Amino acid sequence: MKLPYFYQQFLGFLAVIVLLMTVTIISLVHFGRESALRSVENRLFQYAESVTDENIKYDDLLTIQQLLNDQGVSFFVFDEQGALIYPFLSSEFEARVAPEYVDRLQTGENLSLITSQEDMLGNPRETSLIYSPYFDEQSGEYAGFITVSSPVSHIDAQMDDLKENLFNAFLLSAILAIIMSAIFARYQVNRVNRLRKAAHQVAEGEYSIRLDHKERDEIDYLSRDFNRMVSALKQSQEEVNRQEERRKTFMQDAAHEMRTPLTTINGLLEGLEYDVIPEKQKLRSIHLMRKETRRLIRLVNENMDYENIRSNRIVLNKQSIPLEELMEEIKEQMRDMVRDSTNKLIIQDFEELIIYADYDRLKQILVNLIKNAMQFTHHGTIIVKGNKTADGIRISIKDTGIGMSEEEIRFIWERYFKADSSRVNTKYGESGLGLAIVQQLVELHKATIEVESEVDKGTTFTIEFPDTDLM
Ligand SMILES: Nc1ncnc2c1ncn2[C@@H]1O[C@H](COP(=O)(O)OP(=O)(O)OP(=O)(O)O)[C@@H](O)[C@H]1O
Ligand SMILES: [Mg+2]
Structure with missing residues (x-):
C-alpha cells in the first residue's frame, strides 16, 4: 500500500491520541457510575443499620420514614417468617424473597441489587435495593430483615451530564490533536524531504551541499552522516578527477616521450635498410637505438612496477x-x-x-x-x-x-x-x-x-x- 510519509506520521499520532482519549472516557464513565452506585448502596446500608441498631419504637420509625421519604428512600421491615411488620398494611403482605436469599440473610449477610421497573411513562426506572438482616437482642437469633430502596435514576442523569461534558472535551481535543498531529507530521516530513532534496542534488553531482543539524535525534545524526558522506564523496571525486587529469597528461607525456625515441629508431633503421649510413656511423647508430630503447623500456617497466606494488602483487x-x-x-x-x-x-x-x-x-x-x-x-x-x-x-x-x-x-x-x-x-x-x-x-x-x-x-x-x- 502506498501511503505518503506525511499521512503515516499524521495517522499514527492521531490514532494514538484518539485511542487514549476513548479509553480514558470509557473508563471514567464506567468507573463513575459504579462508584456512584456503591455510595448509594452504602448509604442505604447505613440507614438499615440505624433502624436496627437501637430499640426503635414504632413512632421513631415513622419519623425516620418521613425524613427519608424526602430523598425517595423507603424501607420495609419483615419478621423471620418474611411477613411485613412495618409499615402496617391492612392486608397481609409477604416479601417475595428467593429462598436462597433468605438463607444468606440468616447467616448475617447483607444483600444488594439493582432492580429495574418501568414508570408510568414506560421509561425504565432503576432502583437500588438492599436487604439487611437483624437479630434478636437476647437470643441473637435471626429475627427478620429490613429492605431499603432508593431510586438511582439521578445517577444516570449525572452520568449523562458527565458524558456530554466528556464528549465536548473529546471533540475539542480531537480537533486540537488533528491540528497538532498535522503540524508535527509536517515538521518531520519536511526534515526528511530536506534530506531527500540534498541527496538528489548530490546525485546530480553537487558536492558542496551541507545540511544544518543540531544533534538532537536520529534524523539529525542522519544529516550529520550525510554531510560526512558527501565530503568523502567530494574528496574521492576530486581524487578521481586529479588522477584522470594526471593520467591524461601522462598519456600525452608518454606519447610525447615515446614518439621521439621511436622516430629516432625508425629513422636509423630506415637508414640501415637503404644502406645510407656510412660504415663508420653504423655502430654509433646502433648505440643510439639501444639507448632510446632502454628509455622506452624504463617507462614501461616503471608503470608496471607501480601498478604491481599498488595492487599488492x-x-x-x-x-x-x-x-x-x-x-x-x-x-x-x-x-x-x-x-x-x-x-x-x-x-x-x-x-x-x-x-x-x-x-x-x-x-x-x-x-x-x-x-x-x-x-x-x-x-x-x-x-x-x-x-x-x-x-x-x-x-x-x-x-x-x-x-x-x-x-x-x-x-x-x-x-x-x-x-x-x-x-x-x-x-x-x-x-x-x-x-x-x-x-x-x-x-x-x-x-x-x-x-x-x-x-x-x-x-x-x-x-x-x-x-x-x-x-
Ligand atoms: N629533491 C627534490 N627537489 C626538488 N623537487 C623535487 C625533488 N624531488 C622531487 N621533486 C619534485 O617532485 C616531482 C615528482 O618527483 P618524481 O621522482 O615522482 O618524478 P620525476 O623525478 O619527475 O620522474 P621519475 O622519477 O619518474 O623519472 C618532481 O618532478 C619534482 O618536481
Ligand atoms: Mg624522480
Whole structure:
C-alpha cells in the first residue's frame, strides 16, 4: 500500500491520541457510575443499620420514614417468617424473597441489587435495593430483615451530564490533536524531504551541499552522516578527477616521450635498410637505438612496477642489511651521474648500521631519492646520512637544490606529478612515477617518509624504518 510519509506520521499520532482519549472516557464513565452506585448502596446500608441498631419504637420509625421519604428512600421491615411488620398494611403482605436469599440473610449477610421497573411513562426506572438482616437482642437469633430502596435514576442523569461534558472535551481535543498531529507530521516530513532534496542534488553531482543539524535525534545524526558522506564523496571525486587529469597528461607525456625515441629508431633503421649510413656511423647508430630503447623500456617497466606494488602483487623479501655495503653499491651505481653533474654527493655515518628491509626495494627507494636530489640541484651538495633511532633506522637525503613550494609538496607523491612540466625530458628521463613508487614501497615496509623543503634553499627527505620485525 502506498501511503505518503506525511499521512503515516499524521495517522499514527492521531490514532494514538484518539485511542487514549476513548479509553480514558470509557473508563471514567464506567468507573463513575459504579462508584456512584456503591455510595448509594452504602448509604442505604447505613440507614438499615440505624433502624436496627437501637430499640426503635414504632413512632421513631415513622419519623425516620418521613425524613427519608424526602430523598425517595423507603424501607420495609419483615419478621423471620418474611411477613411485613412495618409499615402496617391492612392486608397481609409477604416479601417475595428467593429462598436462597433468605438463607444468606440468616447467616448475617447483607444483600444488594439493582432492580429495574418501568414508570408510568414506560421509561425504565432503576432502583437500588438492599436487604439487611437483624437479630434478636437476647437470643441473637435471626429475627427478620429490613429492605431499603432508593431510586438511582439521578445517577444516570449525572452520568449523562458527565458524558456530554466528556464528549465536548473529546471533540475539542480531537480537533486540537488533528491540528497538532498535522503540524508535527509536517515538521518531520519536511526534515526528511530536506534530506531527500540534498541527496538528489548530490546525485546530480553537487558536492558542496551541507545540511544544518543540531544533534538532537536520529534524523539529525542522519544529516550529520550525510554531510560526512558527501565530503568523502567530494574528496574521492576530486581524487578521481586529479588522477584522470594526471593520467591524461601522462598519456600525452608518454606519447610525447615515446614518439621521439621511436622516430629516432625508425629513422636509423630506415637508414640501415637503404644502406645510407656510412660504415663508420653504423655502430654509433646502433648505440643510439639501444639507448632510446632502454628509455622506452624504463617507462614501461616503471608503470608496471607501480601498478604491481599498488595492487599488492609485490612480496617483500626482508632481511638484515648492513647499510654501509648497500651505500657503497649505490655510490658505485651513481658514479656516472655524479660525474656528469655539477653536484657533490656525500654519503656518511652508515658504519655498523643494520636495516631490516628488502634489499632491492630499499635500493630502489634510495636511488630514486638520490637521483631526484641530483636532478633538482645544480652546483650543490647532496648529503645522505644514516642514524640509529630508538626503534629503527633513519636515513635522510638532503640537497641544496631548487626546493619546492608547499603547494608542490602536497602533490609530489601522486603518480605522474611533475612540479614543473617544463622539466620533462631531462636526460634522466622523467615520468613523475619515482616518488609515487617510493611512497608505495615505504608503506610496504611499514616505514614512514617525510619531506621538508624550501624554494631555492633545498629539500630533505627523511625515511624511518622500524626494526620491530627483528624482535
Ligand atoms: N629533491 C627534490 N627537489 C626538488 N623537487 C623535487 C625533488 N624531488 C622531487 N621533486 C619534485 O617532485 C616531482 C615528482 O618527483 P618524481 O621522482 O615522482 O618524478 P620525476 O623525478 O619527475 O620522474 P621519475 O622519477 O619518474 O623519472 C618532481 O618532478 C619534482 O618536481
Ligand atoms: Mg624522480
